[in-house]
Amino acid sequence: MSAFLLALVLGAQAGAAPVERDGFGVPHVRADTNEAAMREFGRAVAQDRLWQMENSRRLARGRMAEAFGEAYFASDREVALTGYTDAELEQQFARLPERVRGYFLAYAEGVNHWIEEAKAGGRLPAEYARFGLVPEPWSPLDSVAISVRMAQMFGSGGGGELRNLAALQYLRTTAVKDRALDAFDDLLWSNDPRAMTTVSAKEDPLAKTHPIFPKWSRSDTERQLKAMPQPGLLELLPAVRLLAGEDTTFAAEQTATPFKWGSYAVVVGKDRSKTGRPWLLSAPQMGHTIPSIVHEVSLSTPDWKVAGMDVPGIPAVLIGHTDKLAWGLTTGVADLADVFWFADLGEGKYQTAKGPEAVKTIERTILVKGGAPRTVVTLRTTHGPVILHSRGAKAYFAKKTSYWMREMDAFGSIYDLYRAAEPAEVRAFAAKVPVCFNLFYATTSGHTGWQYCGWVPTRRDGFDPRLPLPGDGTGEWTGAIPFEKMPHVVDPPSGLIANWNNKPVAWWPNLDTPVWGRIFRNEVLLEQLTAPKLGPSDIERAAWSIARRDPNAKYFVPVFRTAIPDGGEAGTYLKGYDGWRLDGLAAPVVFDRTLAGLRRYVFGDKLGTFVNPEFFSQAIQPSLILAAWNKETKIDYMEGKSRDLSSPLRDWTTGGDLPSEVSEWRLSMGSFAAPEGPRVAYADRGTYIQIVELTPRRPVGRNVVPPGVAETGSHADDQVALARQWTFKPMGYRG
Numbered sequence: 112m113s114a115f116l117l118a119l120v121l122g123a124q125a126g127a128a129p130v131e132r133d134g135f136g137v138p139h140v141r142a143d144t145n146e147a148a149m150r151e152f153g154r155a156v157a158q159d160r161l162w163q164m165e166n167s168r169r170l171a172r173g174r175m176a177e178a179f180g181e182a183y184f185a186s187d188r189e190v191a192l193t194g195y196t197d198a199e200l201e202q203q204f205a206r207l208p209e210r211v212r213g214y215f216l217a218y219a220e221g222v223n224h225w226i227e228e229a230k231a232g233g234r235l236p237a238e239y240a241r242f243g244l245v246p247e248p249w250s251p252l253d254s255v256a257i258s259v260r261m262a263q264m265f266g267s268g269g270g271g272e273l274r275n276l277a278a279l280q281y282l283r284t285t286a287v288k289d290r291a292l293d294a295f296d297d298l299l300w301s302n303d304p305r306a307m308t309t310v311s312a313k314e315d316p317l318a319k320t321h322p323i324f325p326k327w328s329r330s331d332t333e334r335q336l337k338a339m340p341q342p343g344l345l346e347l348l349p350a351v352r353l354l355a356g357e358d359t360t361f362a363a364e365q366t367a368t369p370f371k372w373g374s375y376a377v378v379v380g381k382d383r384s385k386t387g388r389p390w391l392l393s394a395p396q397m398g399h400t401i402p403s404i405v406h407e408v409s410l411s412t413p414d415w416k417v418a419g420m421d422v423p424g425i426p427a428v429l430i431g432h433t434d435k436l437a438w439g440l441t442t443g444v445a446d447l448a449d450v451f452w453f454a455d456l457g458e459g460k461y462q463t464a465k466g467p468e469a470v471k472t473i474e475r476t477i478l479v480k481g482g483a484p485r486t487v488v489t490l491r492t493t494h495g496p497v498i499l500h501s502r503g504a505k506a507y508f509a510k511k512t513s514y515w516m517r518e519m520d521a522f523g524s525i526y527d528l529y530r531a532a533e534p535a536e537v538r539a540f541a542a543k544v545p546v547c548f549n550l551f552y553a554t555t556s557g558h559t560g561w562q563y564c565g566w567v568p569t570r571r572d573g574f575d576p577r578l579p580l581p582g583d584g585t586g587e588w589t590g591a592i593p594f595e596k597m598p599h600v601v602d603p604p605s606g607l608i609a610n611w612n613n614k615p616v617a618w619w620p621n622l623d624t625p626v627w628g629r630i631f632r633n634e635v636l637l638e639q640l641t642a643p644k645l646g647p648s649d650i651e652r653a654a655w656s657i658a659r660r661d662p663n664a665k666y667f668v669p670v671f672r673t674a675i676p677d678g679g680e681a682g683t684y685l686k687g688y689d690g691w692r693l694d695g696l697a698a699p700v701v702f703d704r705t706l707a708g709l710r711r712y713v714f715g716d717k718l719g720t721f722v723n724p725e726f727f728s729q730a731i732q733p734s735l736i737l738a739a740w741n742k743e744t745k746i747d748y749m750e751g752k753s754r755d756l757s758s759p760l761r762d763w764t765t766g767g768d769l770p771s772e773v774s775e776w777r778l779s780m781g782s783f784a785a786p787e788g789p790r791v792a793y794a795d796r797g798t799y800i801q802i803v804e805l806t807p808r809r810p811v812g813r814n815v816v817p818p819g820v821a822e823t824g825s826h827a828d829d830q831v832a833l834a835r836q837w838t839f840k841p842m843g844y845r846g
Contacts, residue, residue, distance in 0.1 A: 270448035549562075613627060
């Protein structure tokens with residue numbers, strides 16, 4: 112008998128944790144200890160998703176090209192230039208509490224048990240043979256690397272200063288070049304008081320005692336720009352791409368690993384609930400792939416009773432419910448990063464507040480299947496990785512984050528949630544989270560709440576946070592916002608908390624990214640939740656509706672009704688458009704083309720196309736279009752233009768924008784692929800959706816995780832039918 116099989120037999124004799132799989136193949140682990148549960152957790156996930164885990168660890172550690180060739184070198188290079196070394200991942204792992212390190216080790220043991228069993232029994236995923244690979248043993252560092260990547264992707268905002276500098280340089284080439292900073296202010300507004308918030312000013316406990324964000328004037332911006340080295344656009348654009356993580360995002364999408372962010376959540380208090388008990392909806396939007404990006408599990412031990420969503424490779428339930436609590440997460444978008452610039456002194460040195468420093472260089476060898484190994488040289492400053500070394504401007508631009516080398520703190524404390532029962536215990540966990548999430552929760556004791564998490568830097572007055580800051584000490588951060596001053600609410604009188612990545616509170620600014628304006632998608636979520644009492648049907652309807660509702664229609668249909676007195680067939684559709692984006696309808700197609708045409712009509716002559724139509728659309732958000740139409744911008748973009756759009760409409764809806772036959776004006780809503788059969792319509796939904804009622808005895812939950820829990824077999828697509836019908840299955844722990 113092999114040593115591995117002997118270990119399994121001995122483990123069984125000692126009472127190894129059984130795994131029960133339900134009718135959808137979801138593994139339910141019961142064990143005498145947390146470590147034993149984590150071991151079985153790792154084994155079960157590997158049974159379901161080993162090939163996906165292989166891709167995920169390779170992506171996170173920059174080893175894709177080694178397996179898949181030159182096409183993935185750019186992704187590996189991006190990881191090498193901006194990510195951590197193995198030694199730094201080891202350091203993060205070593206700082207975890209001992210018990211948590213034990214969980215990671217046990218999870219890895221479970222994965223490796225299955226790898227050995229699958230190898231011995233010829234049950235490895237077929238892709239290993241196809242690509243000529245043999246799975247290496249799973250390491251806790253694989254889980255750490257995946258966890259760090261998840262934290263950075265979903266919990267970090269900011270770092271857009273080089274993108275903004277590129278935009279400003281572009282504006283200086285347009286018709287508004289003499290007023291480029293006015294256009295810059297229009298595009299990158301600081302705070303729109305009309306933007307929808309998670310908590311209203313009336314219910315915000317910090318409304319009168321909130322932190323003060325940095326102030327700056329036009330003269331401050333001009334002074335900052337004058338002192339700053341100015342790289343050319345050709346240097347800036349690759350750096351902007353690097354900051355955006357475009358190559359790893361592309362690789363992730365190809366390999367069914369996390370590649371996008373966006374989520375929504377709703378919490379209903381007991382006094383607002385039709386059942387007299389709190390409800391929680393959580394729906395992370397991480398994309399739809401085959402297999403699903405996420406997985407489902409439950410763990411039952413003397414310490415834990417927890418069920419919900421995990422990400423293959425990470426040994427934790429990230430969204431779910433316990434016996435006393437349900438919680439959900441959405442991306443918070445707070446600005447946790449800035450780009451700092453340093454004068455290049457030559458010979459590998461740069462100027463800091465303390466004097467010259469040597470740039471740290473790290474060489475990494477990237478293996479490339481079918482090609483020669485390639486060396487990537489990473490440059491580091493005291494503030495973090497160098498994103499751009501501009502030889503023309505003689506400067507280094509480095510990205511500094513508030514959570515550098517601390518991403519694992521969140522994963523080190525998430526297990527505390529599994530024992531939490533009251534808001535104070537949930538907030539104690541939230542205080543340890545360095546990256547930015549909206550954390551929503553409801554308890555069986557009847558409490559509800561929301562906490563805005565993350566270590567948000569406090570910045571100095573007199574510096575424009577939308578642009579790179581000087582690294583000479585004058586623009587340094589002065590600390591971080593204290594946790595007790597971060598936006599939050601417990602048991603709001605309205606009985607409702609809802610978020611779709613929107614602005615947290617009225618006093619929170621955009622800083623370097625113009626995310627939150629007058630028009631934002633969470634308004635279509637809230638419009639479904641206006642009844643005096645809310646129940647499960649209202650919550651389900653809200654999730655169903657937001658995949659089909661247009662947040663722009665409320666604001667622009669009235670504009671078009673006034674501005675297009677005679678619009679022919681297209682005008683008729685526009686004026687009757689009610690904002691429902693139902694598959695096959697004509698009105699949403701006409702509306703989309705008209706809004707795109709209005710964007711070009713209002714801004715094109717003054718701002719050009721921002722190099723390509725995609726950049727143009729991203730830069731000119733609907734909130735800005737409406738502001739320009741209403742003459743609320745610094746530059747009058749409507750100067751000399753007619754407000755009668757009848758004639759432009761004919762141009763926008765002909766000449767290739769729409770088919771000549773009205774019968775062909777049909778909306779094709781976003782959809783996602785199923786393993787078999789037609790695509791599933793309406794993709795703007797959660798990758799995972801859970802709805803939980805917090806009854807006094809224990810939570811009762813339902814969820815859906817299409818297409819299924821496994822990569823292959825009968826459970827690879829058995830939740831597709833649920834997704835097509837917008838229905839749910841029971842969820843929960845055993846025992």
